[in-house]
Amino acid sequence: MNPMLSMADVRKTYATGVVTVDALRGIDLEVYAGDYLAIMGPSGSGKSTLMHIIGCLDVPTAGRYELDGIDVSSMSEKQLAEVRNRKIGFVFQSFNLLPSLTAQRNVELPLVYAGVPAAERRERALAALTKVGLAERVDHRPGELSGGQQQRVSVARALVTNPALVLADEPTGNLDSHSTAEILDLFAELNDAGRTIVMITHEADVAARATSSVHIYDGLLRQDAIGAGAAK
Template structure:
């Protein structure tokens, strides 16, 4: 099986006011299936660009990016849209739910662009809502939900297409600590179910949920290491999953 993600000499330069900003400056990285990764770095380090790049929202200036063997760096806009739709689930810091749609309709959204018939869409969306334990809030609009609930809707939306990878950008950044813990529990559980998860964060205690932490500085990978606490963390989540 091909590597899930393979970055090779990935560069992303921006022209800002005549100056070249090297947001990513030669990144080599391999991510396998069912990994649980956190990406850390101070602001301006390039971690957001990295996240956008992995999420196929952006195209590299130079270097190669293969996603399950598909050459992302050669794709046009429509192919990128398709790979985002089928293979990637996004979870954002600010949730990014559409305020006029109910929770269920928000979750359904990616399936619309996957051209799935309506009945099937609603069924899949309900299953996803069930995974984040929000079946009783399906017909509420985002402004009728708490922050933690909104983020769980967003996670359900990320899950609904059964993607190869879930990308979460500061998923607890806008939440109080209690909701933050709940959300991290959800991610832990999703990982235990076999999902691949990448968290972008600058909080060490969030990063510790992951099994592997990548530190980025000035557009390069500074440090890439397995977390020591991995095994201890796995236990409680597994117990929870069986409840």
Template sequence: MTTPMTTPIIEMKDVRKTYATGAIEVQAVRGVSVTIESGDYVAIVGPSGSGKSTLMHILGCLDVPTSGVYRLAGEDVGDLSESRLAVIRNRRIGFVFQQYNLLPSMTACRNVELPLAYAGVPAAERRERAVRALERVGLGNRFEHRPGELSGGQQQRVAVARALVTDPALILADEPTGNLDSSSTADVLSLFAELHAAGRTIVLITHEQDVAEQAERTLVIRDGVLSDRVLAS
């Protein structure tokens, strides 16, 4: 029996991003071609100025390539309107950022509900799904706590719950351990490992090699060029 083909979550072909400042052009991303399948756990690692932030913005549909093709779950995002890109960001991508990006005046549960509110999900369903997501990340007893009442590691877990609540095709984590101590870093990376084992697709962007080593596959970006190889220590 033939195994059915699945559509890659991420497919980039010769993606380039050039920024112009007056007469000066800067090539931030240079001819990136990469495929990431459903259920993969991939780390993109590189130093400051390597192009990883620009690549993250493209992966997250926060920016579009100057040239080349980027398909997310089979959809070419290059020519989409800003409104359609906003829908994709809200429903197909779960973002986890270094700064957590939680609203301090809202409880953990309300913060997790936000993507569902933007999508027009009814209040009762939002609450139910947010509670399930917080339980999934081990914060079943912190629903009504505000960010200021939580540790850094707990706040990042709230951010992961918010990323999960829309059941996205892709979890995109940008330096998710950058503000955490070693114990909280281990907790968050353990959570990512659990999510990967459950079949989630995770792309982790970091400058820390020890963090990148937790992924199944490491991609290194230098001077805007992406390659499959181990970053030298």
């Protein structure tokens, strides 16, 4: 089986004014369909940089990155946007919901960008919100929802396009323990159904819910002994 995601010697250098930061210094990573991988590491180690590259929100300075066998390193901004919309669902620490839109409308947004007709959008958004247990809150705006509920809306938004890969950057970072458990149960359910998940987290007990894990230190990956053993 070919990996869904494959990185070879991926590097990212930020040049800001006189300071140059080597945020990623040669990352080799493979993720297979159905994997649930946790990426752990201290603040500033390069986790979000790596996530942005995996998610095609940014491109490497050097190295090779293939998604479904296609080299994304050399894609145009337009092609990257298309890959993001078609293949990847994002969940962020800070939810990133539009405050003026209802839960329903927030979840419909990726489908608007994908050009899905209105009636089908409504149906799919409602189905996604039902799946995350929020059928009763579709008309609420983010400000009228708890943090855990807002994150469930953003999981619904990530799922509504039926992406091959769900990427989550500290998805439980702003949640209390109860909501954290809810979101992690939801991820486990998605992974059991075959969805590929890559999740960034600071917390070992959150990472333990994934099926494998790697640590990143100072822009370099280190495979975890436990993670390697648990990998399929």
